[in-house]
Amino acid sequence: MTFQSSSSGSLTSLLVLLSAVLAIFASDSLQVEKKFQQREMNSDAIVPLRSHSIYAPYVDSNLQNKFWDFGADAIVDTNRHIRLTQDRPSQMGWLWSRLPLSAENYEVVFEFSIDGKASHLSGDGLAMWLTTERAKPGPVFGNMNYFTGLGIFFDTYPNSRHTYTFPRISVMMGNGVEAYENKKDGARQEIAGCSIDFRRTKVATKARLTHVKGVYTELAIHHKEWDQWETCFMRDNITMPLNPYLGFTALTGDVSDNHDIVSVQSHNIVYKPRSAEQLARDRAAIFAADKSTASTSDKSYQKYDESGQARGKGGGLIAGLFHLIYKLVKWSLILAVIAAILFAGLKYQKQQNAKRF
Ligand SMILES: [Ca+2]
Numbered sequence: 358m359t360f361q362s363s364s365s366g367s368l369t370s371l372l373v374l375l376s377a378v379l380a381i382f383a384s385d386s387l388q389v390e391k392k393f394q395q396r397e398m399n400s401d402a403i404v405p406l407r408s409h410s411i412y413a414p415y416v417d418s419n420l421q422n423k424f425w426d427f428g429a430d431a432i433v434d435t436n437r438h439i440r441l442t443q444d445r446p447s448q449m450g451w452l453w454s455r456l457p458l459s460a461e462n463y464e465v466v467f468e469f470s471i472d473g474k475a476s477h478l479s480g481d482g483l484a485m486w487l488t489t490e491r492a493k494p495g496p497v498f499g500n501m502n503y504f505t506g507l508g509i510f511f512d513t514y515p516n517s518r519h520t521y522t523f524p525r526i527s528v529m530m531g532n533g534v535e536a537y538e539n540k541k542d543g544a545r546q547e548i549a550g551c552s553i554d555f556r557r558t559k560v561a562t563k564a565r566l567t568h569v570k571g572v573y574t575e576l577a578i579h580h581k582e583w584d585q586w587e588t589c590f591m592r593d594n595i596t597m598p599l600n601p602y603l604g605f606t607a608l609t610g611d612v613s614d615n616h617d618i619v620s621v622q623s624h625n626i627v628y629k630p631r632s633a634e635q636l637a638r639d640r641a642a643i644f645a646a647d648k649s650t651a652s653t654s655d656k657s658y659q660k661y662d663e664s665g666q667a668r669g670k671g672g673g674l675i676a677g678l679f680h681l682i683y684k685l686v687k688w689s690l691i692l693a694v695i696a697a698i699l700f701a702g703l704k705y706q707k708q709q710n711a712k713r714f
Contacts, residue, residue: 399639400462402627408456409465409603409623415439427452429494438617441483441499441607444473448609449499452618453491457600460625462569465603468619469564471513471524471556479556480514480612482524483605485564488531491602497537499606505533506598509566509576510543513556514612517541522552526576526589530596549590555580561619568597569626571636573643593640634680 408424414435416422427433431450432440441450465485473479484498488506495501498510508529515523516539527543527550537543555562555578563579565586574595577586603623607616631639 400626401629402625403464404625404627406458406460406463406623406625409454409458410621411439411452411618412620412622413437424455425452426455426492428492429499438470438619441605441616441618442609442613444609444613444615446609446611446613448613449494449607450616451492451494451499451604451606453486453604454602457602458487458623459600462626462628464565464567464624464626465621466563466565466623467605467621468561469511469605470562470617470619471511471614472617473614475612475614478514478612479614480512481608481610482510482512482514482614483607483616484511485509485566486604486606487597487601488604489598489601491604494606496539496608497606499608500604502536503533504531504537506531506601507595508537509564511555511564512542513614514610515542517544519544521550524554524556525552526550526555526578528576528590548595549576549592551578551589553578553580553587553589556614567626568595569628569639570597572640591644593644634683 411422411425415425415433416435420433427439427450429450430442430448431452432443434440439452441452442448467485469483471479471483482498484500486500486504486506486508488500488504488508490501490504493501497504497508498512500508508531510527510529511524512527513524515525519525519542525542527547529537529543529546530548531537531546535546537546555564558580560581560583561579565577565579566575567577568574573591573593574597575591576589578589579586581587603621605618605621609616
C-alpha cells in the first residue's frame, strides 16, 4: 500500500515537471512563430476606440459630437469633411477629442485633404496633436505654443531656407517650456521628419500613426497610390505623454489652403503583459525588418538614429542578461526532470527487488 501511494506521488510530481518543461518549449516555438507575423498583428487584440474616431456625418441632430469639439473657423460639411480652414487668409480652426486617450498602444489613421487655388504658394499647414492640453488656439498651426506632448506638422509653407524640400512633415515633442520656432519651421525642434508631397494628391491622403510603448512609433503616409503606405519615420525612443488629447488644427496667413479632416479612426492595440526581454526582442525584430527605413539619407534621421542606436545597446545588454537567466532556468528544469525520472526509475527497481524477497 505504501509503495503504491509513494509511486503515484512521484508520478504526479513527474507529470508537473514534464508539463512545465513542455510549456517552456511551447512558448519558445510560439515566439518563433510570432516573429514571422507583422508588427501589431501579433497583438492580442485590436479594439476600435469610438471616443477617438470621427467620420461623416460628424455631428448628431443637435449639430454636436459626443466625443469631439470643433471651433474657431472650422466648418462641418456633413457629407464630406470638417474644414478646419478655408482657402482664405488668416484663418484658423481646430478639432479636439473631448476625452484623453488612455490606451498605452494605439493606432490613429486619419484621412485629410490640403488643397487650394494656388499651385505653389500656399500654407501654412495642418497639425496632429497628442498633448496634455486641448483646444487652446495659438500660433503653431492654430494651436498654442509651449505645448506638452507630440505635434506632427504637415507644413506646406517654408518660412525659411532648408536643405530639405517642402511640403514637409516635421515632428516635435514639446515639454511645455521649449517653443516651436515658426520662423524656422521648427527645424531645431524636429525629432523626426520627412519630405513627402501630401498636398493635392491623386488618391486619398491619409496618415497612420502607430505607437507601441517601448517598441516603436511609426508614421506612414498614403498619398501616391491606393493601398501604398510610405514610412515617414520609425523610432524606438519616443515617449508619449500620459493620457493625451487627440487634436487637429490648421492655420492660414498671407497664403492659404483648404485644410480638411475627412475621417479619424483610432484603435487600441492590446498586448498581454510583456517582459522587458520580450519588448527588446520585439523591438529588434521590427527594426531588423525595417532596415531600409533607417538607412535614409535624411539628416534628421541620422541625428536621431545615433541616439536610437546608443539606447539600443543598453537595452541589448539587459535583454542579454534576461535571456541568460531564462536559458539557465530552462535547462535546470530539464535537468531536474531527467534527474527525477532516473530517481523514480531507481526507486521503482529497488522496490521491485525488495518485493522479490
Ligand atoms: Ca512653415
